[in-house]
Amino acid sequence: MDFSDVSLVVLRVFREVAERGTFTSAAIALGYTQSAVSRQIASLERAAGAPLLERRREGVRLTAAGQIVLRNAAGVLDQVDATARELAGLPAAGGTVRLGWFPSAGAVVLPQAISALRRSHPSIAVTTREGSTPALVRALRAGSIDLALIASAPPFRPPDSESPALELETLAERSLRLAVPASHPLAAQDTVDVAELRGQRWIAAPASGEELLMGVWPGLDERPQVAHTVRDWLAKLHLVAAGAGLTTISASMASAVPPGVRVLTVRGGPEELRRTILARLPGRPSGPAALLADALRAAVPALG
Template sequence: MAFTDASLTALRVFREVAERGTLTAAATALGYTQSAVSRQIASLERAAGTPLLERRHDGVRLTPAGRIVVRRAATVIDQVDATARDLAGLPEEHGIVRLGWFASAGAWLLPRALAELRRTHPAITVITREGSTPALVRALRAGTLDLAVLASAPPYRPLDTETPPLELHTLAERSLRVAVPDTHPLARGEFIDIADLRGQRWIADPGDRQAMGVWPGVDERPQIAHTARDWLAKLHLVAAGCGITTVPTALASVMPPGVRILPVRGGPREQRRILLARLSRPVPEPVARLAAALRAIAIETDTSA
């Protein structure tokens, strides 16, 4: 079998697996059984004459051949979809940009940047979705996102091991802080000593190995009182006196009543970088315009903070 015999369905399935990182997650997203996904991948690997995925205990990883196929698959699928629109008599969708973002960016950076882009370039349509940094990196590699706003913590390791490396631009570098109820004893001062964080009840992300939401320098096993992914839920839990949580400085402008955010003194300084990532290739004009809007808002909020 030659690779030219590969089906469009198999290419779509393969791109989904590359983005999701596991066969199970791809099957769920596509509404297929896992065995159907496995069959499509097997047919594609037969056509390619070489393995495209490395099966691992924690999911799958693209082989060098798989990286080539996923890049080409994205182009083929986009062209086929454009042809289908033309045949259906639909207008060609110029100016569409697909943007991924991590959770807290949606509270301060994303809305303002999109509003600015609508004001200056109303013909550009931006389609967005939230995700974890690893998931968004996989989506960039799979060609299902054009840009991604990502978070990075010291020691700022590469986001993945694929080649070529992603093009990265630092939008901002912000310090991590702690959100506490304004009735909490820790809220009485202008900062929190790291020793005073011992024995506190924390609100953290569920299933996060690094207990995101807990101050990284706390030298004890943290007591997780509540878990929540949604920032609004976390902050309202803090306001209700249910615990404390870490927050980026950028969220200061969206704090609900009853919450103070304070810096922490003692231990290493906890910084977080906000990165704009894309594949290393020529940038279409709509993508460049959105990137410029994101950079402008990041600079504006940095200088006004």
């Protein structure tokens, strides 16, 4: 077998594995069995004559050969998809931009940017997808999205160690805040000391191998009591409003909290900052991607 025999199906499977980070996640996304995904990858590695993925306990990582195959596979698949859209009478790829975003960015930044772009350039089609920062970085590498809004916390390391390095632009740097029920004793003040957070009940996203326990104040000197595990930021805040516990939010989201929630500043301990970063692969972005990036830049300062 050589590359002239490689099918589009095999390339799509490879891109999905590279993006998802594990065979299991790729199989679920594609509706395949894990063994079927493994067979497709094995056939592609035979055609390449080299390992394309480094198997690790926590998932897979592209080898140098894998990065070459992925880069070229992404270009081939994009061209095929663009042809399909054009034949179906949909906007051509030149008028389409794909954006990934971390959950809280969808509350305020994303709607404002898309609304502004629709007014200024109505012919540009924007498609979006939500994901964790590690998942969005893999999607950029896989060519599944053009731009990504990702989050970063101190010490603000690069989001991955792959080559070439991603182009990163910090759109905002804001402090982390605390969301408490309006009926909570802490809600009587605007600022609380970190020591007052001992023994509190927390609402947080479930921890995983690639994400922190989001929602618990960082650096607590005790094992936190997580009463509710929730990924969706709006569900977290409604649980706060119901008196179910405390959670953390970015300062930029203070204007979007529901009634019954107070947003407080925490003093004591290291200052907790969070950055909103616009990420993309190196190189000149397409016209639609550049215009959407401009709209995102304009939307972030408007949040105060």
